[in-house]
Amino acid sequence: MNLSFHQRWELFAYAAFVVAILLLPLVADAFWLNRFAKYLVFGMLGIAVALSWGYAGILNLGQGLFFGVGAYMISMSLKLQSPTSQLPGAQTPIPDFMLWNAEPDAMKDLCCITDGSWLWIPFQYQGFGIAMAVLVPALIAFLIGYAIFRLRVSGVFISIITLALVLLVRLVIIEFQPVTNGFNGLTDLGWLTLGGVEFDPYLVSTYYIVAIGTILVLLLTRLLVAARAGLILQATRDDANRARYLGYNVAAYQVFFFTVSGLIAGIAGMLYVIASEFASPTFLDLAFSVSMVVWAAVGGRSSLLGACIGAILINTVQATASESEMLGEAWKAIVGLMFVLAVLYLPRGLAGLARDLLDRLREQVPTRRGALPTPQRSE
Amino acid sequence: MSAPALTLDGLGVSFSGFKAVDGFSMVVNAGEVRVLLGANGAGKTTLMDLISGKTKSTAGEVRLFGRDITNLEEHHIAQAGVGRKFQIPSIFRDLSVRDNLVVACTRRPSVLSNLRVKRSADERQRFDEVVETVGLSGSLDRLAGALSHGETQWLELGMLIGQGAKVILLDEPTAGMTQGETMKTASLINTMRGSHTMLVVEHDMAFVREIASKITVMHLGKHLAEGSIASIEANEAVRNAYLGSGGIH
Numbered sequence: 317m318n319l320s321f322h323q324r325w326e327l328f329a330y331a332a333f334v335v336a337i338l339l340l341p342l343v344a345d346a347f348w349l350n351r352f353a354k355y356l357v358f359g360m361l362g363i364a365v366a367l368s369w370g371y372a373g374i375l376n377l378g379q380g381l382f383f384g385v386g387a388y389m390i391s392m393s394l395k396l397q398s399p400t401s402q403l404p405g406a407q408t409p410i411p412d413f414m415l416w417n418a419e420p421d422a423m424k425d426l427c428c429i430t431d432g433s434w435l436w437i438p439f440q441y442q443g444f445g446i447a448m449a450v451l452v453p454a455l456i457a458f459l460i461g462y463a464i465f466r467l468r469v470s471g472v473f474i475s476i477i478t479l480a481l482v483l484l485v486r487l488v489i490i491e492f493q494p495v496t497n498g499f500n501g502l503t504d505l506g507w508l509t510l511g512g513v514e515f516d517p518y519l520v521s522t523y524y525i526v527a528i529g530t531i532l533v534l535l536l537t538r539l540l541v542a543a544r545a546g547l548i549l550q551a552t553r554d555d556a557n558r559a560r561y562l563g564y565n566v567a568a569y570q571v572f573f574f575t576v577s578g579l580i581a582g583i584a585g586m587l588y589v590i591a592s593e594f595a596s597p598t599f600l601d602l603a604f605s606v607s608m609v610v611w612a613a614v615g616g617r618s619s620l621l622g623a624c625i626g627a628i629l630i631n632t633v634q635a636t637a638s639e640s641e642m643l644g645e646a647w648k649a650i651v652g653l654m655f656v657l658a659v660l661y662l663p664r665g666l667a668g669l670a671r672d673l674l675d676r677l678r679e680q681v682p683t684r685r686g687a688l689p690t691p692q693r694s695e
Numbered sequence: 696m697s698a699p700a701l702t703l704d705g706l707g708v709s710f711s712g713f714k715a716v717d718g719f720s721m722v723v724n725a726g727e728v729r730v731l732l733g734a735n736g737a738g739k740t741t742l743m744d745l746i747s748g749k750t751k752s753t754a755g756e757v758r759l760f761g762r763d764i765t766n767l768e769e770h771h772i773a774q775a776g777v778g779r780k781f782q783i784p785s786i787f788r789d790l791s792v793r794d795n796l797v798v799a800c801t802r803r804p805s806v807l808s809n810l811r812v813k814r815s816a817d818e819r820q821r822f823d824e825v826v827e828t829v830g831l832s833g834s835l836d837r838l839a840g841a842l843s844h845g846e847t848q849w850l851e852l853g854m855l856i857g858q859g860a861k862v863i864l865l866d867e868p869t870a871g872m873t874q875g876e877t878m879k880t881a882s883l884i885n886t887m888r889g890s891h892t893m894l895v896v897e898h899d900m901a902f903v904r905e906i907a908s909k910i911t912v913m914h915l916g917k918h919l920a921e922g923s924i925a926s927i928e929a930n931e932a933v934r935n936a937y938l939g940s941g942g943i944h
Contacts, residue, residue: 545809554787565768568805
């Protein structure tokens, strides 16, 4: 296969990234490994944002909606598996908070202990929770996308609508306390159990579930944008009318990729819960959704790997800086400064910087291979 | 003679009472290059909007090789075989010239049929033809946004050819071009003559003489006159409406 200079380096960067996260357990302890698993999840969010913002030109300020819903779906299953939900004498596992909220004479069964608690019944099967964590965010993304793109909503209006929607869903989750535990979120979760094996969040195997999930998402998304559909998507971003008059149903492309982006965020939410053992309405805070956009901007929104690395890097810096006594509260300023610098000097983010450096390198050493003398074999 | 490619039958649209196009009828035969003339505000661009689906008509019919395409969605009209070039050149600026043409030459429009990386032999052949026709083979790897004004226009024309459009609407294709660029555009249109049917809005009379097989004159949204260049230039009604009662000095 004939690869161009840039393609070869991109392949190298992807390979290096994959190898690095696969080998990380060799050098990191359990604490850092668990922490890094969460950062990989944030990396997936960076990919989701880059796909919709960089490739489709859709700035979604409510990506946390899909992340949060994915997280809640798996949490419901894990909550029912938790020892805190096993009540002596009850027919079904019952989340502890439902018991605290219930009327004293309520029947101790998931069907009717509180209003709407029956929604939890199918989540007794972990497989159902996993399936919902993947399907529900994608379905919501599809419905939102279908509604806004068919009406040719574009630009900043998409951002406003998605921003409003994530806050709306956040309010709904907080309001429906009997079912969702409101502000407190779902805590004291059980561990993910696959084939009889429990995945303690601090185990290396749990890290690998997240790592392999991230790698798969990264590579599959990269393939997707390399396909013709990805090229057409970028065309619709550059000039929607031109694409339309070439015969493309622009809305269909936007809905499809918006849905994929929501799906990725949902999977990220699920993996985050597996590594962190809680789900909370803070996942749907505006600040979190905006952070994702910052990660992608710093890493490079038009590069999936760049956005992914941007997310991991910022979170690592943030954690290190916030824990250093010398820096104290200054860490927020540091992260803010990184964003400002990226916007001012690196409009294409770290990925763009890497590309420019490579180009300069190539100009300075134009024909290195040709210039090297052929080594002579000495007898 | 040859079959009608584009038929407009009593086409009209009114914007809150104002009839921008009013009962306009016209038949353009296959392979013809028809120039549409008219003063500013005569409704030329609106007419193109009606044909291509950008604006929905309130009266009349548009037929493409006998098929009724009135008020379909833009991408359906495009799929039926109508290509449109805008007054302001519109291309995918952040993609390479190659990618612009690859997108245009893609045969099947749906998302799911485009989850593939390879180009079909048919697509590759069309791509090569287009590159040769518009003469952009040296610029394939450049960003489309970095092309000169003339090259941008030719790229857009190439995209229309690649798209497989049978009827092409050109809205002032030479606006802002140098003399040389205008002449290259004229020869490009002349090579497309026969295989494509074209409807061109243009003011540059030298260019019109170069390309037109027949001229239709529009005035205040209505069909005013139709015929060869000579007969239009001699037409009294056209002189009064378009050139002004005093004519050109």
